Amino acid sequence: xxxxxxxxxxxxxxxSKLSGEKIAPVxxxxxxxxxxxxxxxxxxxxxxKVKQEVLGFGGAFTEASASVYQQCTQEKKEEIxxxxxxxxxxxxxxxxxxxxxxxxxxxxxxxxxETNGDSQLNNFSxxxxxxMLIPFIKDALRESTIPLNVLASPxxxxxxxxxxxxxxNGGKLKDEYRDSWAHYFCKYIRAYEDEGxxxxxxxxxxxxxxxxxxxxxxxxxxxxxIFVRDFLGPTFTNxxxxxxxIVIWDHNRDIMVERARSVLSxxxxxxxxxGTGFHWYNGDHFDNVQKxxxxxxxxxxxxTEGTQEGGTHxxxxxxxxxxxxxxxxxxxRWTVAWIDWNLLLNEKGGPNxxxxxxxxxxxxxxxxxxxxxxxxxxxxxHFSRFIKRGDHIxxxxxxxxxxxxxxxxxxxxxLTAVIMNENDDSIDFTLELSDESFPLRIxxxxxxxxxxxxx
Numbered sequence: 001x002x003x004x005x006x007x008x009x010x011x012x013x014x015x016s017k018l019s020g021e022k023i024a025p026v027x028x029x030x031x032x033x034x035x036x037x038x039x040x041x042x043x044x045x046x047x048x049k050v051k052q053e054v055l056g057f058g059g060a061f062t063e064a065s066a067s068v069y070q071q072c073t074q075e076k077k078e079e080i081x082x083x084x085x086x087x088x089x090x091x092x093x094x095x096x097x098x099x100x101x102x103x104x105x106x107x108x109x110x111x112x113x114e115t116n117g118d119s120q121l122n123n124f125s126x127x128x129x130x131x132m133l134i135p136f137i138k139d140a141l142r143e144s145t146i147p148l149n150v151l152a153s154p155x156x157x158x159x160x161x162x163x164x165x166x167x168x169n170g171g172k173l174k175d176e177y178r179d180s181w182a183h184y185f186c187k188y189i190r191a192y193e194d195e196g197x198x199x200x201x202x203x204x205x206x207x208x209x210x211x212x213x214x215x216x217x218x219x220x221x222x223x224x225x226i227f228v229r230d231f232l233g234p235t236f237t238n239x240x241x242x243x244x245x246i247v248i249w250d251h252n253r254d255i256m257v258e259r260a261r262s263v264l265s266x267x268x269x270x271x272x273x274x275g276t277g278f279h280w281y282n283g284d285h286f287d288n289v290q291k292x293x294x295x296x297x298x299x300x301x302x303x304t305e306g307t308q309e310g311g312t313h314x315x316x317x318x319x320x321x322x323x324x325x326x327x328x329x330x331x332x333r334w335t336v337a338w339i340d341w342n343l344l345l346n347e348k349g350g351p352n353x354x355x356x357x358x359x360x361x362x363x364x365x366x367x368x369x370x371x372x373x374x375x376x377x378x379x380x381x382h383f384s385r386f387i388k389r390g391d392h393i394x395x396x397x398x399x400x401x402x403x404x405x406x407x408x409x410x411x412x413x414x415l416t417a418v419i420m421n422e423n424d425d426s427i428d429f430t431l432e433l434s435d436e437s438f439p440l441r442i443x444x445x446x447x448x449x450x451x452x453x454x455x
Contacts, residue, residue, distance in 0.1 A: 170211030201245025221262025233272025275300030
């Protein structure tokens with residue numbers, strides 16, 4: 001193979017635990033090993049093997065995040081918004097999520113229609129969200145230079161629609177309120193769009209297989225299929241909202257194949273479904289992502305939520321590596337968008353109305369008005385800053401278990417490769433294209449983004 005690194009230079013951006021670099025541009029020559037052996041690892045990229053189109057990366061607008069954001073000074077607010085949504089100096093996020101009614105990362109339970117038995121939804125109102133959540137989203141929309149896709153997910157219907165009479169602790173949607181609940185989605189979409197916030201799509205239910213002590217609602221695969229087929233899908237069509245995407249499952253990878261089959265094997269249900277959403281909380285199970293694609297290649301895959309539980313984990317390098325490991329594996333298996341959980345949280349990892357504290361890429365020390373950028377923030381930036389909506393994932397083969405890699409191609413033919421080393425030792429490898437090879441050394445616990453512009 002011809003070595004052309006002297007005629008066409010790479011742009012390389014590095015985040016490294018040892019050096020402290022954070023998405024820092026580095027001269028490619030500084031990363032070249034003095035000697036690379038035939039036994040060294042290789043990352044082989046195939047421009048001609050084009051896969052899925054990317055829709056974007058992002059995080060979640062929650063009431064908790066909005067409440068932390070509201071406590072910041074105007075200067076800090078602008079810093080946060082630019083850090084996530086600015087396309088020149090920030091992450092350029094383009095695909096985010098929010099909640100319909102309350103979630104655990106709300107200040108308390110609430111619904112948009114709390115009048116018992118109001119099946120016509122006469123008292124429906126999103127007034128609650130206008131205090132903190134909607135202003136937060138609007139600030140992001142103003143910063144973004146491309147349309148921001150927003151996926152909306154319910155954690156629970158109002159308590160009066162449920163079998164257990166409360167929003168928490170599971171329970172199910174009562175059969176007699178399935179039509180009202182479908183219309184609830186429509187009212188939500190219309191109300192948000194009246195506020196200038198376009199809703200790209202909805203998921204049927206957040207984590208429908210989990211009875212949580214917080215806002216939750218259980219659906220079997222059959223129940224989700226029936227709700228989509230007989231209620232939500234037709235109601236969207238009848239209300240001229242058929243352009244809104246419907247995402248099923250929205251839960252862990254472990255049984256996503258079975259849930260996809262339950263819904264998508266029914267042609268009448270499947271015709272309303274855009275794709276399958278999934279989380280990471282019950283193990284990696286990356287092969288299940290591929291299996292869903294293989295069985296239903298006409299449908300899409302989207303990672304809708306992931307976070308490190310049990311507090312903020314400030315300073316942890318494992319956070320970033322966990323994020324990158326998931327992004328690389330999911331995107332290599334046909335996932336089109338990857339959405340983090342809370343955009344920001346406070347120094348406790350909240351607020352959360354049931355004490356389910358978690359981490360976020362940006363932690364705000366509200367007592368000292370200080371912003372803490374986690375390793376997860378920088379690792380996510382290696383994808384979101386360089387792989388944009390409209391780019392395509394391409395085939396990328398790695399012959400070493402010590403490296404992970406993802407590659408993408410943009411419309412101009414420029415190539416981006418993200419390569420991660422989670423190990424304690426440096427690794428020499430060769431980046432190989434059809435007629436070019438580039439020897440590189442990646443230091444321990446580092447991630448590279450490599451950009452090779454088209455000629």
